[in-house]
Every structure is written in C-alpha cells, then in structure tokens.
Amino acid sequence: MIRVLVVDDDFMVAKVNRRLVERVPGFTVVGEARTGAEALRLAEELRPDLLLLDIYLPDISGVDVLRRLRGGGAPEVDALMITAAREAATVRRALHGGALHYIIKPFDAAALQEQLTRYQEARRVLEGPGVPGQADVDRVFGGSRAAPAAGGTSGPAMPKGLTPESARLVEGELRRAGEASASECAGLTGLSRVSARRYLEYFVQAGRAEVRLRYGTAGRPERRYTWVGPPAE
Structure with missing residues (x-):
C-alpha cells in the first residue's frame, strides 16, 4: 500500500x-x-x-x-x-x-x-526487478506514449483528450464491476458521464470491451459495457 x-x-x-x-x-x-x-x-x-x-x-x-x-x-x-x-x-x-x-x-x-x-x-517501474528501459523512464517522468491495444498489438489510436492513466482507472473499475453503464462507471471513477463513455467506447473500438443494449419501459436503451480484453500494458 x-x-x-x-x-x-x-x-x-x-x-x-x-x-x-x-x-x-x-x-x-x-x-x-x-x-x-x-x-x-x-x-x-x-x-x-x-x-x-x-x-x-x-x-x-x-x-x-x-x-x-x-x-x-x-x-x-x-x-x-x-x-x-x-x-x-x-x-x-x-x-x-x-x-x-x-x-x-x-x-x-x-x-x-x-x-x-x-x-x-512510477513506483512500480522503479521498484520492480531489472533495469528500466527508456519507455519505463518516460512513464516515470510523465512522458506521453500512446496506449497499446489488447495484447500489445496495433489498434485504434487513443482519441485526443483521453489519457492512459484515466483509461487504466476506467478499465480497473469496469473489470471489478463486471458490467457497467457510462453513468455507473462515472460514479466509480469520479469522471464525468461523458468522459467515462468516451473511454468505454474507445475500449469497444479497440476490442477490449463489448457493449449491449438494455431496454427499459421507456426512453432510450441503456448501453452496458463488459471488459473482454487483457489488462492494458
């Protein structure tokens, strides 16, 4: 801790x-x-x-x-x-x-x-085994690198305005919840509902999450997201 x-x-x-x-x-x-x-x-x-x-x-x-x-x-x-x-x-x-x-x-x-x-x-990088490489040092000093897609393979670029750190936060809460809407994910992470949905839709495009529609008695169907990919690198 x-x-x-x-x-x-x-x-x-x-x-x-x-x-x-x-x-x-x-x-x-x-x-x-x-x-x-x-x-x-x-x-x-x-x-x-x-x-x-x-x-x-x-x-x-x-x-x-x-x-x-x-x-x-x-x-x-x-x-x-x-x-x-x-x-x-x-x-x-x-x-x-x-x-x-x-x-x-x-x-x-x-x-x-x-x-x-x-x-x-940063602590994980510096306290881990082995000698850190340039990518590790970049993360420690706040360098900006594009987040990899599932399994480290190529995928859609992270949209402007999204960050790898917040993406990991959304990923962690979605994995723990099992399934969540954008509103629920916003409540879990402290992000706005609009921001949470942008991260969730990015994960869907990257093949790391799936979305299904849940229909209620009135109004628009609710989009429900489930994590299906491996953890982000």
Missing part, C-alpha cells in the same frame, strides 16, 4: 481528499495535518510515501514544508501539491522543491486520481 499524508488547513477539503485517495486501489491515508508544523511532525513520525500538500497553511507555506522535508525529517517523501495558489513564482518554487505535480483548486476528482495512478505506475 502507498501511504499518504493529507495536509490542508480546511477540515472538509482534507476529508474530501482522503475519500478520493482511498477510492484508488493501492492507496491508504495514514494521517491528516492542518498546519505546516504538524505536517513536518507527522511526516517524520508516520513516514508516508506521499504528501497531498496545500500551499496556504496558517504557519508556513507548503513549499517551505517541502523544502524542510528535503533537508531533514523525511527527505525521501514525495509531494503532490493541491492548492488554490496559481502564481507563477509559487509554481516554480514547488517545481524546484521537487513536487511531483501541481493541481490547482477547484479540480475534477479525476485529475487527482490520474496523478495518483501515474505515481503508482
């Missing part, structure tokens, strides 16, 4: 972020901090793998928290900034401090889940 410390001075925001994190398989929240000092203390005590770190804290900034962690307490902890701060200088400081990514509030739940999935993939 990837251990996460949520750092936000707003209790309700922290609670929402906790729920979003724990919806992604393989992640668990080990604590919450409301101030920079508390974040530093809990990072040293709990030794989390990842911080969800706000910039605006009541005592010191999240960027300063990250800088101090790099210089002492928990130098190997990773940080994903989640904040309303959007000044270019602040973004640069976070980047230079070693932040993995920078998500500006308010954000779509899928944006956070996508970054968590990307982080999970």
Whole structure:
C-alpha cells in the first residue's frame, strides 16, 4: 500500500481528499495535518510515501514544508501539491522543491486520481526487478506514449483528450464491476458521464470491451459495457 499524508488547513477539503485517495486501489491515508508544523511532525513520525500538500497553511507555506522535508525529517517523501495558489513564482518554487505535480483548486476528482495512478505506475517501474528501459523512464517522468491495444498489438489510436492513466482507472473499475453503464462507471471513477463513455467506447473500438443494449419501459436503451480484453500494458 502507498501511504499518504493529507495536509490542508480546511477540515472538509482534507476529508474530501482522503475519500478520493482511498477510492484508488493501492492507496491508504495514514494521517491528516492542518498546519505546516504538524505536517513536518507527522511526516517524520508516520513516514508516508506521499504528501497531498496545500500551499496556504496558517504557519508556513507548503513549499517551505517541502523544502524542510528535503533537508531533514523525511527527505525521501514525495509531494503532490493541491492548492488554490496559481502564481507563477509559487509554481516554480514547488517545481524546484521537487513536487511531483501541481493541481490547482477547484479540480475534477479525476485529475487527482490520474496523478495518483501515474505515481503508482512510477513506483512500480522503479521498484520492480531489472533495469528500466527508456519507455519505463518516460512513464516515470510523465512522458506521453500512446496506449497499446489488447495484447500489445496495433489498434485504434487513443482519441485526443483521453489519457492512459484515466483509461487504466476506467478499465480497473469496469473489470471489478463486471458490467457497467457510462453513468455507473462515472460514479466509480469520479469522471464525468461523458468522459467515462468516451473511454468505454474507445475500449469497444479497440476490442477490449463489448457493449449491449438494455431496454427499459421507456426512453432510450441503456448501453452496458463488459471488459473482454487483457489488462492494458
């Protein structure tokens, strides 16, 4: 399990972020901090793998928290900034401090889940056996590569606006559900219904999912999707 410390001075925001994190398989929240000092203390005590770190804290900034962690307490902890701060200088400081990514509030739940999935993939690559190749390193550093079709064979290109990370999220939920509509898949992943349907239809075109129509008593028939292909590479 990837251990996460949520750092936000707003209790309700922290609670929402906790729920979003724990919806992604393989992640668990080990604590919450409301101030920079508390974040530093809990990072040293709990030794989390990842911080969800706000910039605006009541005592010191999240960027300063990250800088101090790099210089002492928990130098190997990773940080994903989640904040309303959007000044270019602040973004640069976070980047230079070693932040993995920078998500500006308010954000779509899928944006956070996508970054968590990307982080999970990077850890899998770096902690796995053998020496990583260029494609592996590209994934670690956020390089964009087209997602392969079933079995690694050629297939339809992923449409513009879709990402491999969200595709894996939709795939995982569809496989667990067995069968789902676009609306159900949206509820499971945090994506909008329109986005979820685009991923599902892409999987159908790639031969990795099947769709059937379920007719009700009124209105349009519902499209129901079932995963039939192997896991995405």
